[in-house]
Amino acid sequence: MKAEYINPFITATSEVFRTMLSIDPVRGQLYVKSSEKLPYDISGIIGMAGEASGFVIISMTETLALRVVEKFIGEKKDKIDDDVMDAVGEILNMIAGGAKQVFSRTGTRFKISIPNVVSGKDHVVGKQKNVKCLGMTFKVDDEVFVIEVALKEGA
Amino acid sequence: MKAEYINPFITATSEVFRTMLSIDPVRGQLYVKSSEKLPYDISGIIGMAGEASGFVIISMTETLALRVVEKFIGEKKDKIDDDVMDAVGEILNMIAGGAKQVFSRTGTRFKISIPNVVSGKDHVVGKQKNVKCLGMTFKVDDEVFVIEVALKEGA
Numbered sequence: 001m002k003a004e005y006i007n008p009f010i011t012a013t014s015e016v017f018r019t020m021l022s023i024d025p026v027r028g029q030l031y032v033k034s035s036e037k038l039p040y041d042i043s044g045i046i047g048m049a050g051e052a053s054g055f056v057i058i059s060m061t062e063t064l065a066l067r068v069v070e071k072f073i074g075e076k077k078d079k080i081d082d083d084v085m086d087a088v089g090e091i092l093n094m095i096a097g098g099a100k101q102v103f104s105r106t107g108t109r110f111k112i113s114i115p116n117v118v119s120g121k122d123h124v125v126g127k128q129k130n131v132k133c134l135g136m137t138f139k140v141d142d143e144v145f146v147i148e149v150a151l152k153e154g155a
Numbered sequence: 156m157k158a159e160y161i162n163p164f165i166t167a168t169s170e171v172f173r174t175m176l177s178i179d180p181v182r183g184q185l186y187v188k189s190s191e192k193l194p195y196d197i198s199g200i201i202g203m204a205g206e207a208s209g210f211v212i213i214s215m216t217e218t219l220a221l222r223v224v225e226k227f228i229g230e231k232k233d234k235i236d237d238d239v240m241d242a243v244g245e246i247l248n249m250i251a252g253g254a255k256q257v258f259s260r261t262g263t264r265f266k267i268s269i270p271n272v273v274s275g276k277d278h279v280v281g282k283q284k285n286v287k288c289l290g291m292t293f294k295v296d297d298e299v300f301v302i303e304v305a306l307k308e309g310a
Contacts, residue, residue, distance in 0.1 A: 039275070047202015047210065047268025054269050055202065085281040113202025113268060114209050114286055114305055120194070120278025125271055126240040150269055 001054070001132040005151045006030070009056055010136050012098030013147050016091060017138075021071040025145070028137035033148050039122035040146075041065065042080055044092035048100070050110030054151035056099070057125055058092045064143035080119045089115035095147070108153065156209070156287040160306045161185070164211055165291050167253030168302050171246060172293075176226040180300070183292035188303050194277035195301075196220065197235055199247035203255070205265030209306035211254070212280055213247045219298035235274045244270035250302070263308070 010027065017023045040059035047055050060068070066077050069087040077084050096112045103110065118125065125148075127133050133150040165182065172178045195214035202210050215223070221232050224242040232239050251267045258265065273280065280303075282288050288305040 043273075045200055045202075045271050045273075047200075047204065049202065049204040049266035049268045053266060055271055057271065082281070082284060086283050089281075089283045111204035111208060111266075113204045114307075115283065116200050116210055116212070117281045117283075118198075118200075118273050118278055119281065120275045123273055123275025123278040125273050126237070126244075127269070127271060128241050128244045129237060131269055152269075 001134065001150055001152050003134060006134045006136060006149045008099040008102035009095060009147055009149045011102070012095045013058075013136075013138065015098060016094045020091070020094065021068055023068065023071060023140055025138035025140050028139055028144070031135045031137070033127060033133035033135050038146070039124055041119065041121060041123075042084070042088055043118045043123065043125050044088045044115050045118065045125065046092050046096045046115045047113035048096065048110045048151065049113065052103070052108050052110045052151050052153045054149065056092065056096050057148040058088065058095065058145060059125060059148070060145035061143060064140060064145055067140070067143070085117040085119060089117045156289065156305060156307050158289060161289045161291060161304045163254035163257035164250060164302055164304045166257070167250045168293065170253060171249045175246070175249065176223055178223065178226060178295055180293035180295050183294055183299070186290045186292070188282060188288035188290050193301070194279050196274065196276060196278075197239070197243055198273045198278070198280050199243045199270050200273065200280065201247050201251045201270040202268035203251065203265045203306065204268065207258070207263050207265045207306050207308045209304065211247065211251050212303040213243065213250065213300060214280060214303070215300035216298060219295060219300055222295070222298070240272040240274060244272045
């Protein structure tokens with residue numbers, strides 16, 4: 001995976017949060033996803049396949065998910081339910097779609113699959129050892145979420 | 156999603172388990188994945204995209220995962236670690252690859268993304284409400300695992 005491949009996802013994340021959620025997340029650390037996986041409460045996962053293949057993940061705490069989803073659907077939620085999972089999937093869909101557009105302009109074409117959303121206290125989303133995956137932390141006040149991307153050319 | 160779209164995945168699952176793991180799982184119930192999501196200990200997720208898009212999931216208990224992985228890598232594991240997650244991802248990769256070949260013969264072409272493996276006691280893998288997803292239970296002695304597939308034509 002080329003390191004710069006994460007950039008369109010980072011930009012798309014900021015844009016989606018700003019325009020759809022009126023939240024301006026502060027970019028934090030770029031990291032290489034290792035076997036030391038961070039536990040989160042809710043994660044969206046979407047696969048990409050075509051000339052390049054991979055996945056993009058968004059992971060966050062329940063607290064932040066509820067806050068984000070309230071902004072997105074205009075309804076207060078006090079726990080992770082189907083609406084919250086739907087919304088997290090849709091937000092990730094928009095991020096992946098935004099990044100896909102940028103890649104198509106530079107000639108790297110892929111299609112995106114249908115999102116899954118995983119919930120469960122302290123679950124971890126792993127990857128296979130031979131897959132290179134980069135992550136970026138974002139801060140929203142005191143809460144952190146991450147975007148993690150693996151993308152390699154050739155299917 | 157056409158109901159028969161799950162069939163190549165069911166066949167590929169049986170084949171992969173038989174040939175790679177020397178396990179002959181017994182097919183159980185076909186079900187429509189609802190919002191009543193079943194909790195599992197480990198799940199593999201792989202996205203599909205192309206003329207059709209969707210995902211395939213394999214979910215199982217830790218007990219069964221350890222047994223399956225021991226057969227696959229020839230090494231006894233007593234907890235879910237990176238090797239176990241790798242192996243579950245690879246098994247799902249082979250199932251998706253097998254199903255993809257069958258679809259390509261009937262003219263439905265898609266590519267498969269890179270697997271993610273989720274671990275965490277009692278996590279649930281959800282989907283968006285408007286996505287139709289079918290599942291099939293398989294029994295291996297007293298343990299159950301499931302394969303869940305969503306696949307729709309048009310990306």
